[in-house]
Amino acid sequence: MPEAVHIEPNPGRGPDLQRIMTDVAQGDQEAFSVLYDAVAGPVFGTVRRLLRDHAQSEEVAQEVLVEVWRRAAGYRPERGTVINWILTLAHRRAVDRVRSVEAAAVRDHNAALLDRTPEFDEVSEQVEARSEREQLQRCLGSLSEIQRQSVTLAYYQGLTYKEVAETLSTPLGTIKTRLRDGLIRLRDCLGVTV
Secondary structure, X not given: OOOOOOOOOOOOXXXXXXXXXXXXXXXXXXXXXXXXXXXXXXHHHHHHHHHOOHHHHHHHHHHHHHHHHHXXXXXXXXXXXXXXXXXXXXXXXXXXXXXXXXXXXXXHHHHHHHHHOOOHHHHHHHHHHHHHHHHHHHHHHOOOHHHHHHHHHHHHOOOOHHHHHHHHOOOHHHHHHHHXXXXXXXXXXXXXXX
């Protein structure tokens, strides 16, 4: 339930809003002009406290005052003072605007996320690449330890055959044989045709 803003009536000061509201309800434009002058400041203040943005506050305050003109016949004195009724309308309208702005921000954020969503081709390529990496890992696992070390050093770390031989303290000819045998096994495991 929205928080109502209460302003105590000042007998003898300012216009009789109850009487003026009765005239406004009957379509009296001059009475509305007097009502407008009396309540525009408090309406703007109420709205401004919630919205904080000056331009939006002015816009919402105008909407509230138009609503007062249109709904004047619906005002019931037994439910509260004129100013409280008007400020309750203002509070509700400001809360609606805040919710509307927040919802728009969420929609904009979601739309931006959709714009950044990769197209189908990119997604399928990523899935395919991941699948190929997983298959390569399985095939590397099928090599002997020394073949896997040799292939990894030569092809993933970029070492030359001589550097692989030095790193593994193994003769160069043995490294070449292990690499050749390991690559043949990888080719067969991956289903690559030459």
